[in-house]
Amino acid sequence: MCQITSQNDVIPKEDCRLSIGKSCMKCQEPATVVARLHDPFCSNCFQAYFTHRFRATFGKSKAVRNGEKVLIAFSGGHSSCVMLHLVKEGLAEGVHKKLRYQPGVIYVDENVCLEQDEEERNAQMRKIETWLKESTFPAYVICIEEVMSKCNPGYRLISGDQSHDAEDGHGNLPTENAMKEEFKQLLENTSSLTTKEDLIQKLRLKLLKQIAKQLGYTKIMFGDSGTRLATVLLGNLAKGHGETVHQDMSFLDTRGEEVAIIRPMREFTSKEIALFSHQCCLQPVFIPRISTKASRLASIDTLTEDFVNGLQSNFPATVTTVLKTGAKLTSDEETVGKRHTCVLCQSPVDSSSSASSASAATQYSMSLRKSGTVYSSSSSEPEAACEVARDDASCCGEGDGSCQSAKKNEELTSADLSVVMCYGCRVMMRDVKSLDRLPNSVLADVQRQKRRDEMRLEIEDFLLDGSEEG
Amino acid sequence: MPVACRMCGGPAVLKRPKTGDAVCKDCFFYAFENEVNYTITNGNLFKRGDRVAVGASGGKDSTVLAYILKLLNERHDYGIELILLSVDEGITGYRDDSLETVKRNQHQYDLPLKIVSYEDLYGWTMDAIVKQIGLKNNCTFCGVFRRQALDRGAMLLKANKIATGHNADDIAETVLMNVLRGDIARLRRCTAITTGAEGGLPRCKPLKYTYEKEIVMYAYFKKLDYFSTECIYSPNAYRGHARTYLKDLERIRPSSIIDLIHSGESLSIKKDVKMPVQGTCTRCGYISSNAICKACTLLEGLNKGLPKLAIGKSNKSRRLLDAASQSSDSTNEKTSPKEKKKDVTF
Structure with missing residues (x-):
């Protein structure tokens, strides 16, 4: 079957020498980057290739209709910066084949999960807000603890369309503080980092779907890279989410009734995204997460990330193979x-x-826990x-x-x-x-x-x- | 102060790796044995009157398997007949030692034992193969040959079922490996508790839901005699990564292993995915996805002095082998007796 175990031809030994001094495979200019496994590109061709691939992902799936309202989930990381950048470019006047959907952008503030220095946090928020404002799309900021809200979650409008302004926040601080407290309590009552991370992720998704519905968006766009999705797939297998791993990594994820998820960055590895981000001089915002600086063995996610990255550096086909495997899976359709x-x-x-x-x-x-040392068959x-x-x-x-x-x-x-x-x-x-x-x-x-x-x-x-x- | 046993309240001596419960020795035995019985009865692994060949390597898994099958067969009256079946790969310093353990087990458990060797079946010992191919890729030969060897041995014994000692860790690791290698056909098959009903003999894995750690624990507390040396040719780097990952997962969340198996069990393959069709080998009649099975291809490569050829894609190596056979008739002649022998056996 696959050659990973048996041959070293997956990674040619002279790999380093190969790429230096190579010319771009498209225009014969001196190459500056190596994309995919070993395709040399000059920076212009790389950007063109990258942009084309991003747009082709939409084209292939036909999942997004003309004029559809799409909410971009922006986290500040490399991948979502690149995604926001590409959508903005695609919508610019005069672009060949202009993108045809109406984007909005949202940032989920998860500060409640960690005790952060006020000043540091304000600096981060300023950077995030700059990104949101510069996108020129309607932009929202929402706090993760709003998921505890008994009514519609409140959000902060950063720029754009004012029509929903009436729903802006609860307007009263006590409720907000109470929700913050509730959310903290939930996390404090959770004993493992694995579950904390999963809870935050699941509740964030729930909240985003809620808010998207409230604001009339029918799709949410996530910036998960292929590398990230391969990690998620393996991690979810290990957490017993086997049946739905294909949806966790597919371009279009239709779980949930009204709001679907799309993942246009899945075609790229994190390396390609970082290269592109670097070339376009994008300034991602570093936001610490609950697992930042945690050890490899801190949670299933941190371990899986380490595992995938380690494999990927030795076997560069790892991410694509895992994703292709995932793409062949489905749910048990009959039931x-x-x-x-x-x-x-x-x-x-x-x-x-x-x-x-x-x-x-x-x-x-x-069940055996309770039955004691009696050799009986009834307990079976x-x-x-x-x-x-x-x-x-x-x-x-x-x-x-x-x-x-x-x-x-x-x-x-x-x-x-x-x-x-x-x-x-x-x-x-x-x-x-x-x-x-x-x-x-x-x-x-x-x-x-x-x-x-x-x-x-x-x-x-x-x-x-x-x-x-x- | 000793911790109380979760099940009976007496002093606990161990923490179950699977559930994290502190239990006493007797309660552990009780739980362990009942769980295996539960797997056997609910998976309908055996029928009264079955002749079951138990794959015995002398290692912990197969030693515990042989012991517990005998025990449960008597306790719950499955009405099955058990025979130990060992494969001698011909690895000096490893298999010859572990076979000694199996021979001791034969007397301890009073079960008949049959040993089939690669040398008899294929004309090659692993030692000879490694001399040819080196330390890389030799596991491919060993793995492919052993699969057939077990079947052939079981048929010689007139057994109608094979039980192997694959434990939960093995299954979880295989699920991971098949995802990492993109082997969708095996990914679907690998979690089945009984496999190979079509073609070869049905094989079952009574320890499928049993944690490796608990097997070691059981063997330790029951003072079972087993052989625990790694195969001297074994280092399989890629599988090693998956294994390390799995062990680390278990450390983080002990239920991960069973969760992974659950994931594997609940995977379904899209209908439009092309799957290899399982047929039979035109040479030896063994189950195969190609016209000629992997074992025959590997063997032919060995016999023609081109052992590396057959490691990769079967179709490609097939062409090269055919080309080689046309050009060199002399090598062909030399090896023909072995080929003939193989045809007779199966």
């Missing part, structure tokens, strides 16, 4: 419409149909096993009954979780001490799902086969 969607990641909730599966095996292991009934396992999943792991919070509050028990969350998110929730600290919108979704299930149960006898209303 996907009949299953609930996860309240956190909007993936289909895994059906536990097969008796011989990893999840059944895990549940069985959990899968039903019993499931019940026990669910009970246990709600436990904070203390094992001493100190974790009654989820049960006291009748809002959300972990038995509900297995119905409303996918396997991967359930794994994640083991690290979250009390589930009722989750945002109201998530809890409301859980309740809605529960009620609909009860309704369905009531009318079940009268539903004909093939009815797919979940």
Whole structure:
């Protein structure tokens, strides 16, 4: 099959010598960069190639319609700076084949996740706002803690269209501070960095979708590079999100009803993006994240990133191979419409149909915890096993009954979780001490799902086969 | 103060790698054995009257597998017949030592043992192959040959099933490897608990959901006799990366291994993706994606003195081999007895 293991021809040894003194493969000018594996380009041709590839990504998929409102998620990093730059260029007057969508740009402020120096933070925000203003698109800033909001999340309009101004923020500081506190509490009650990162990522996405819907955008554009997406794919496999990895890395991700996600930077490796950013003299803004300066073994994400980058430098086909593998995957189409969607990641909730599966095996292991050293066969009934396992999943792991919070509050028990969350998110929730600290919108979704299930149960006898209303 | 066993409340002696629970020795045995039984019964791995060849290398996985299958067969009355089956790759200083362990196991567990050797089946020992090809890529030969060797051995034993000691870590690692190598066909197959029903004998992996660490723990506390030396030819750099990554994942979140298997199990392949069609080898009749199977191609390369050819893409090497066979008849003659032998066996 693949030659990675067997041949060293993937990386020619004379690679370094190859590229020096080469001329551009397009125009024969002296080359300044090597794109892809070993294609020398001069800087003009490289930029042309890069821009063409970016636009071709849209062209190929035909996912974005004329005049559609697209919200660009801007983080300040290399990739999103390049993306914003390319969209701006593409919309400039006189460009051949002008882009035809209406962009807006949004920055999610995650300062609440880390205690940052006020001055440092203000400097960062100034840089971000400069980027937003210079984009000339309608620009918004939203704080991640708004995801805790009971009503529509508030945002700050930086520039552009004033028509939504009425919704601008809650206007009162106490609510904001309360949400900040709630968000901090949620993170503090989360025991691992892996889960913290995942929670932030999932809630950020939820918030962005909410706000996009509120502002009338139908697509959100993310600047994830191919390298990043390969990392996400492997990381998600390791977190048990196997069924939806193809959507995590595809150009168009249609999970969730109203707002879809597009990822136009997926064709580029992080190296190419950095080269382009450097050549165009873009000034990305460094924003520390919760995992900044963390060690390799701090979380699954940091480890996977290290793993992919390490492989990529030795085997330059790694990222493309992983992405191509991912592109060949899909969800189990037969059942996907009949299953609930996860309240956190909007993936289909895994059906536990097969008796011989990893999840059944895990549940069985959990059920053994309580049964003691009696060689009986009764405990092997899968039903019993499931019940026990669910009970246990709600436990904070203390094992001493100190974790009654989820049960006291009748809002959300972990038995509900297995119905409303996918396997991967359930794994994640083991690290979250009390589930009722989750945002109201998530809890409301859980309740809605529960009620609909009860309704369905009531009318079940009268539903004909093939009815797919979940 | 000793920690209390999560299951019975007695003094705990270990922390289960899989669940993180502190348990006592007896509860660990109980959980471990019941989990394997659960896997076997829920996966319908065996039927009453099956003759099961247990792949035995002398290593920890297969030693524990042989031990626990015998134990569970008696305890839960599966009604199956167990036979140990070992493959002698012909690696001096490694396999000859581990085979001694298997021979001891044969007496300890009172199970019949059959050893098939690469030398008998293919006319080549791994030592001879490594002399030809060097330390790089030799694992390709060993892996491809062993797959067939197990089947052939099992058929000689008139077994109708093969059980191998692949553990959860192995499966998770294979899922990763197949994603990294873009091997979509294997990615789909690799998490199945029973494979190869069409073509060869069905193979099953009763330890599929058992953590490697727990297997070591079980062997340690049961004082099982096993052989734990790395193969002297083994360093497979790329797989090593995946393995390290997996071990690190386990350190960060112990459930990662089972989560990865779950991911692997829930992957579906798009309908429009071209998959290799599994057929049978026109020479030896073994299951193969090409007209001539990898083992036959590799063997032909070896016999013609062009061992490196067959390492890469099969089709390409096929052409080159055919070209080589036309040009040099003398080498062909020399090797023909071995070829014949192979045809007879299968």
